Amino acid sequence: MPETLRTETEAGVRSIILSRAAEYNTITLALRDELGAAIDEADDDPEVRVILLRAEGAAFCAGYGLDWSTELQATEATMDRAWDSVMDMREMSRFVDTYMKLWYATKPTISAVQGWCIAGGTDMVLCSDIIIAGEGASFGYPPSRVWGTPTTAMWVYRLGFEKAKRYLLTGDEIRAKEAADIGLILECVPDDQLLDHATALAERMAQVPLNQLRMLKLLCNQTAENMGISSTRTLGTLFDGVARHTQEGRDFVERSATIGIREAVRERDNPFGDYGSRPR
16 A cells, blocks of 8 residues: 555546645655556546546645755765766656656646645646645745755746746745746635635546547647757756755755754745745
8 A cells, every 4th residue: 555645536536645744745755656656547547537636734745855865965975986967867857757747647637735835846746737726835946045956847838937037046935826826826726625626627627538638638738848848857857966966055965964954944044034934
């Protein structure tokens, strides 16, 4: 049985539900593998027409588990070999390929987002065809301030050049209403209506013949493919590894080992006054 998620199927909709609520559904190796398998299974099931990704708890996904990821990088200092950018990209691509299954699944994918959906969580969710968020949700890519770049690189394709630059060059937090207003997501609804609203849309889509859904999704996605989404994704994944190994990135890892990851993140975000450093 999966440890990080569960699935449900009703009225042609396969719900994939992230279930590490106590850990804010942060990304782990197990979540990566189980999510990929769940998407593949849903895409192959002839009874499923639409895939709905949602999560239990207060947060949809608060990014990668920084405890294990910073500790993993810290061990590099004890190795005799220099950092291998090609190996790093190969390993990160395993995560990226999983998120992109939401994009390349032949069936429509909808994500229903509550609470935090930040950093690696956006790498995942922005690959969905449609995103609906509760009004209390927040998006953003704070690692752009230090220690990362968006690996799936979906920002420009959803926002356009200037808006993508505006948010990536600051890492600023984007509240759900603003995310809908700028086109990062489809819409923002009251938190207590999120599940019903997203499910209703998924079930409405599921009334359309599957061959129609597949053709229409591919027709829309091909525009981004023609614009070069594959090469952008490759560059984003490569740059993410580079960003983690700049002097500033290495300093962030060392600081995390010294004062703890939560305090290191707070130091990063305090000058901007958002995310965990948002005034109470």
